[in-house]
Amino acid sequence: MHPSQWLNYYGSLTEEMQQASSAPIRVEVLRQGTYPIFDDERATLDLPTQRWAWIREVQLLGNNRPWLLARTVIPMTTLKGRANRLKLLGSKPLGPVLFNRLGAERVSIAFEQVHEIAWQPNSSIDALWCRQSIFKIDQEPLLLKEIFLPENPVYQKNENK
Numbered sequence: 751m752h753p754s755q756w757l758n759y760y761g762s763l764t765e766e767m768q769q770a771s772s773a774p775i776r777v778e779v780l781r782q783g784t785y786p787i788f789d790d791e792r793a794t795l796d797l798p799t800q801r802w803a804w805i806r807e808v809q810l811l812g813n814n815r816p817w818l819l820a821r822t823v824i825p826m827t828t829l830k831g832r833a834n835r836l837k838l839l840g841s842k843p844l845g846p847v848l849f850n851r852l853g854a855e856r857v858s859i860a861f862e863q864v865h866e867i868a869w870q871p872n873s874s875i876d877a878l879w880c881r882q883s884i885f886k887i888d889q890e891p892l893l894l895k896e897i898f899l900p901e902n903p904v905y906q907k908n909e910n911k
């Protein structure tokens with residue numbers, strides 16, 4: 751699969767990124783634990799009364815370079831089920847556990863472009879792709895937000911087009 755197709759891919763992106771990376775894909779956990787959720791996340795998850803969730807924020811490195819930032823929001827109600835094993839992920843990537851062990855289904859993908867690249871102000875890319883996915887695990891929701899960083903192959907031109 752060409753990286754230009756990654757954005758819209760409903761399967762495990764980590765496996766696709768691994769094929770494009772000569773070094774093993776690495777997950778750096780930025781934080782993981784019980785934290786407040788944002789208003790828009792509460793609205794998206796349709797959880798008007800919940801203020802806290804299990805939050806996982808990671809940076810994904812391909813070719814030993816930062817390729818992606820990901821924030822996972824797992825409501826407490828979702829954590830009560832089989833999804834509680836997601837608390838133990840550590841630096842293992844989310845995808846394989848989500849897809850293979852928990853049988854999660856991605857029920858939607860939404861896109862937006864992010865214009866503030868505070869972490870890399872001189873990047874040649876003026877907008878980053880951000881996608882927001884909702885998964886269902888045993889009918890319970892999980893929200894995943896992924897920001898594709900400037901060095902991600904998704905921004906490469908498709909030479910074969």
Ligand code: PHB
Nearest residue numbers: 763777808820842843844
């Ligand atoms: C994660 O391990 O949290 C993770 C990995 C890859 C992604 C998203 C999340 O594309």
